[in-house]
Amino acid sequence: MAKKTLSAIGTASDGIARTPSKSQKAFNALIARIEKRRAALxxxxxxxxxxxxxFNEEFTPLLGRFNAVRVELVHRLDQAYDTKGLTKVERRTIGELITHIAGKLMASIDDPAIAELHQRYRTHDPEAEAAALDDRRRMLEAVFGASIADDVDLDSPDDVMRYVREQTHQQYEREREHQEARENYHANRKKSPKREAAEERARAEQAEVHLSIREVYRKLASALHPDREIDPVERERKAALMQRVNIAYASRSLLDLLEIQLELEHIDQAALDNISEDRLKRWNTILKEQLSDLEMELGEVELGFLIKSRMNPALVVSPKNVKRALTATINDIRETIKGFEQYVRVVDDGRGLKPWLKQMKWHLAEI
Incomplete structure (x- = not known):
């Protein structure tokens, strides 16, 4: 049986175009937005x-090679530090290179030897380090629109994104708790008759919303209960449909339940066009909750791809952009590996070490 989707309601009657009501317009808009989110997922x-x-076949192996060649370069530089004939400036450049590369490596791998070299060659300039850290933090905070704590490793994109995601979730929880606290506060206050009446109406509306989705579920469950079916083929078909119904009801997906009713021809477009305004309002409340859940799920999916592809957080997260970002990241790592392999050869050879150190002194931040 082909899956059916809901069409806009209240736009035509007996072939004659008409203007939908406010609730019908809201219903149509919610259905369209839900379908858009579903399509995106x-x-x-x-x-x-x-x-x-x-990611597994190209990026991960390349990242392993990149880390390995950086580790190799750090050790070669450490060995070259005591080379005869080097000036103090050149030794300081070697120390800066070791500190810089080892610092980045420590954000990716756990290597005690690299950590020891980083600590040994690190020159401690508290003011300069603090100023650079503050600049990077302000830049990241501007991109994500959220404060970033001092203990977050700004050299690790994964750590930064994980922290931002946790902060977003915590903010949501704080707002929810604040709302619950306000509701509890007002619930414990002595209420005026007018307020008690309003709260009673709100409770009644919420109960009606629950009953609305339960009503659709019970009609489907009654028609599809596989134990009442004698024919084994039909019993299997109904069991599969009942599984869809149960999943939809558990997730409060009114849209899925209505579409199953359409498939089974329990309702048709004419019936939907004539749903009462009160029922539509209750349905719209359920659809708003479903839309909110879908948007949260979509946000989590997009954030996961954003982190893995290492794309610019300021860009729109779409499959096209993520694919482009992953391709660019893979190509960049390939080229960077070639550059680091060349660095290792230069340091090993020794004859080009001094000119290379002079060049790298001005390009330290780029490696």
Whole structure:
């Protein structure tokens, strides 16, 4: 049986165009937005398989090679530090290179030897370090629109994104707790008759909302209960449909339940066009909750791809942009590995070490 989707309601009657009511307009808008979010999630799911394959087969091995060649360079520089004929400036440049590269490595791998070299060559300039750290923190805070704590490792994109995600979730929880506290405060206050009446109406409306989705569920459950079916083929079909119904009801997905009713021809477009305003309002309340859940799920999916692809957080997160970002990241790492392999050869050879150190002194931040 082909899956059916809801069409806009209240736009035509017996072939004659008409203006939908306010509740019908809201219903149509919610359905359209939910379908858009569903389509986006489906697109990410299809895209995710190819993305994960490339991530595992291309990016992960390259990252391992990149870390390995950086580790090798740090050790070669450490060995070159005592080379005869080097000036104090050149030795200081070697120390700065070791500190810089080792610092970045420590954000990716756990290597005690690299940590020891970083500590040994590190020159402590509290004011300069604090100023540089503050600049980077302000830049990241401007991008994400959130404060970043002092203990977050700004050299690790994963740590920064994880912290931002945790802060967003905590902010949501604080707002929810604040709202609950306000509701509890008002609930414990002596209420005026007018307020008690308003709260009673709100409770009644919430109960009606629950009953609305339960009513649809019970009608489907009654029609699809597989134990009442004698024919084994039909019993299997109903069992599969009942599984969809149960999943939809558990997630409060009114849209899925209505679409199953359409598939089974329990309702048709004419019936939907004539749903009462009161029922539509209750349905719209449920659909708003479903839309909110979908938007939260979509946000989590997009954030995951943003972190893995290492794309610019200021860009729109879409499969096209994520694919482009991953490709750019893979190509950048390949080229960077070639550069670091050349650095290792230069340091090993020794004859080009002095000119190379002079050049690297001015390009330290770029490696």
């Amino acid at each position: 489906a697109e990410w799911e299809v895209f995710g398989a190819d993305f994960q394959r490339r």
